[in-house]
Amino acid sequence: MAKVLVLYYSSYGHIEQMANAVAQGAREAHAEAVVKRVPELVPPDVAQRAGYKLDQAAPVAAVDELPGYDAIIIGTPTRFGTMASQMKNFLDQAGGLWAKDALVGKVGSVFTSTATQHGGQEATILTTHVVLLHLGMVVVGLPYSFKGQLRMDQITGGSPYGASTMADDGHGGDRQPLAADLEGARFQGSHVARIAAALAGHARDGGPAQ
Template sequence: MIIKVIYYSMYGHVHTMAEAIAQGAAEVEGAKVDLRRVPETLSKDILEKMGAVQAQDKMNEVPVCTVDELDEASAIIFGTPTRFGNMCGQMRQFLDATGKLWAAGALIGKVGSVFASTATQHGGQESTILSFHTTLLHHGMVIVGLPYSFQGQTRIDEVTGGSPYGATTIAGGEGQRMPSRNELDAARFQGRHVAELAARLG
C-alpha cells in the first residue's frame, strides 16, 4: 500500500507538516510512504527576492513528483500554503496536468486528503482545503479529513490550526511561526487516519 504525501512549501511550514503527515502514515502496518514536492514555477531570482531560497535549499532532498506517480498510490495526501483562500499556483499547475489520469479514471476510489498553512488564523484555512476537495471529487477520490477523534482541534487554550477538513498551521505574517506541537500532532493523526482507511478499502 503506497501513500503519497505531495506538497508545495515556500518557507518550510508545509514541509514540516508534510513530514509529520508522513510519520503518521508510516505507523500503519503495510504502508509505504513517499514524500514528494510539486515542481517549482518561480525562478531563483524571484525566490531570492521573496527570501525563500534558504528554505527551498533545505527541501531539495525531497524528490519532485511527476503526475505519472499518482496512479500507483492507494492514498494521496496533498499539502499547500494558502493563496487568497485557495491553493498555491504551483499546486494548481501540478493538478492541472492530471487530465490524462482523469480521462482514464485512474484516481477513482483512491483516498484523498488535504492539509494547509496560512499566515493568519482566519486566512483561508478552511476555504483552501474545501476548494481543493473540488479537484479531488472530479477525480472520483474518497475524501478524508481530520475527525474530531483528534481532540486537539477543539483546544481553546492556545492559538492553533486544524479543523474537520484537515490539519493546518498558522505561519504568521512574516513566516515567523513554525508548526506547534498540537498542529504536528494533528498532522500525524491525519496521516495515520488516511493510511488506516486506505488499508480498509484495500
C-alpha cells in the same frame, strides 16, 4: 500495506514540516509513505530574493506516478482561500488520468498553512477537495476523534477538513508549526493510511475496485 504519497508545495518550509509529520503518521499506521513536492514555478533568482526555502530534500513528483498510490495527501499553503498556483499547475496536468479514471477510488486528503488564524485555512482545504472529487477520489478529513482540534488553551490549526498551521506570529515574524499542529498532521496521516489500507484490502478480497 497501503502506499501513501504526501504531495506538497512549500515556499518557506511550513508545509514541508507538516508533510513530514503526515508521513510519520502514515508510517505509524504501517503504511509505506513517500514524501514528494511539486515543481517550483517562481524563477530561482526571484525565489532567492523572496527568501524561499530552496533546500528541500523531497524529490519532485511526476503526474504519471499518482495512480501508483492508494492514497494521496496534498499539502498546500493558501493563496486567497485556494491552493497555491504551483499545486494547481501540477494537478491541472492530471487530465489524462481523469480521462482514464486512473484515480477513481483512491483516497485523497488535504492539509494547509495560512499566515493567520483566519487566513483561509478551511476554504483552501475545501476548494482543493473539489479537485479531488472531480478525479473520483474518496475524500478524508481530520475527524473529531483527534481531540487536539477542540483545545482552547492556545491558537492552533486544524479543522474537520484537515490539519493546518499558521505562519505569522502576529507581529510580522515567522511562526513555525506548533507541536499541536504537527500532532494533527500525524493523526491525519495515520487516519488516511488506515482507511486506504481498508479500501485496498476490500478490493483485493473481491470488492469493487472503483
